[in-house]
Amino acid sequence: MNQAAKAEILTTDGIPLKVSLRRAERINKFRAFALVLPLTLFIIITFVIPIIAMLTRSVDDKQINTVFPKTFELYKQWDRKELPTEEMYATMFGEIVNADKRAIGKASTRMNYSKSGWKSLIKKSKRKFKKIKEGPYKEQMIAVDKRWGEIGFWKALGEMADPITFGYFLNAVDLKYDSNKEIIRQPENRRIYNYTWYKTVKISVLVTLFCLILGYPIAYLLATLPLKYSNLLMIFVLLPFWTSLLVRTVSWIIILMKKGVFNSILVWAGIIADENRMQLIYNETGTLIAMTQILLPFMVLPLYAVMKTISPTYMRAALNLGAHPMHAFYRIYMPQTVPGISAGGLLVFVLAIGYFITPELVGGADGQLIGHWIAYHLKSTLNWGLCAALGTILLVVMLALYWVYNKVVGIENIKLG
């Protein structure tokens, strides 16, 4: 007995079976991994790294420090109470004169975010400083532009002294640093983001709710009808899913316009007068209607998948025991569909908060979501730090929801069509 346990089972090659098995296992693991590797690398390089690189822009403040390194060295010793010393003026002077034109342009744009006026001041100085040959610089600089003598401008530089800033994140929620690096609220007329965040969440919640109200009954119908009818009706859900987003957006524009189909039908039917056609598009209403229709399949499909697995015998049993149909539905059927409701709800909500195309085209000024501002700062103002900060917040919210979705539904269970 003892001897038999000691003598290991050998394969025909004379290698212990355990070792041989482990080796085979390792080779299998390695093979599986080798198959996944190309795509993993591809996604990391073309997708993950670009997004992470963009996210770092939200805190990155190095650019200005590379243009004015010595000035910022001195800046850290400055007491911030009275105008800087001649030495600091001289350093700043030298760095402006010697700076690369493109680099200083970018830096001055950044400086302008903390106090407007810096951009024009730097531009003017860069041009006029050439005439100044020797020191003392302080008076001559103030003579070129009296803003050099204002302590407010110098103080505004303070928030840029570190290579990392949270200023963009503060801006993304309508806060900012004041000249003493205290956090304060943005002036009244520049508070736009909190409202947009609120609106993004509000529209997403409403769209999710509407999708549930519209999607639940038809998912139930599809799940309970005989297969030959439900397969036919399923096309009604799948065709919008496959149709171009822009096509659906265009059709909503045609329907909801003031002279559009919907208003015309109402006028023709005599429900409203020709002169008070309703404004249904280029506002929040338009965004809500179009997004609900576009995202509805994403609610119906998970609901349908769950409802399909619920056995009809439970309902029959409840009815048999004397429950009112409504009561039986509410107490017996609905609780079983909760996984479907949460899956569909999360999916629709996650898709809705990141939406850009549809709100941009049908939302007008009133129906814009946060995606609009990300695109705006990316393409129009070129305030990429703020663009990245808004994007980071959105992405963190998304990933949190994605994580919840993974816990609730399991990411492998996503089904298409």
Add this chain to the structure above:
Amino acid sequence: MALPTYTTTGQRIGYYTYLFYCGLVFFFLIAPIFMIVPLSFNQSPFFGFTPEMLRFEPEAFSLRWYRQMLGICRPDDIITTVCTNKWMIGTKNSFIIGLAATFLATALGTTAALGLSRPHMPFKGTLMALLISPMIVPLIITAAGIFFFYAKFGLVGTYTGLILAHTALGTPFVVITVTATLTGFDTNLIRASQSLGADTMRTFFKVIMPLILPGVISGALFAFITSFDEVVVVLFLGSVEQQTIPRQMWSGIRQEISPVILCMATCLVILSIFLLTTVELLRRRAERLRGIRL
């Protein structure tokens, strides 16, 4: 689902109200898509039904916007509208980018799905989450990230840049559909083939591929439609040369509202019907095959 004989009048009314409600929702889903089809044959440069159209007068309908879409110009068309073949260029670009991205996405996605479905795969959940992430991250964030990063390598405004971006966006669909097909896959078939002397490549092309082909084709179609319909990345990454159909429609909606958009939209609806039918047929075939095996 006929009602049983014992239902009360109240229940009947309730049931028919429910059916009516469902009918309305189906109408809400499908009507907007087909609304544009008759409007694309409109004679006048107008985005609604003219009274003449509603009376079905033949003069109210015309193919002039289709001609314009195809870049064919008649003398009387030129007077009223600008005649360009930008829609055809857009179509060409959409197909170049779409087909290239689909090819890459399908090759990469299928290989990865084969690996992910192996029982020995380590870190399966994490990898799956990573590979599906392009589908989850909002397009606007993807576009911003890709724009900054690709700019460093001079890929902004190039076909390569767009193809790479669209490949990344399309792969999750391939991974999902192929993994789904592989869940019912009988691994004994691979062993049988190998024991009969086939090498890895032969096993793949003669045994595995024919069985997972429906999943691969569905995935490829999903990847293609993703690229074909994608506008946000094109908006930020593409230059004037890489105008695709969605990009043309986007600027068409925002600037010159012309019924040519409706013609293109009609073509896209036909394309989507075609793709949907193909995917549905493939799905049923796969279900049937699986049914036989069980």
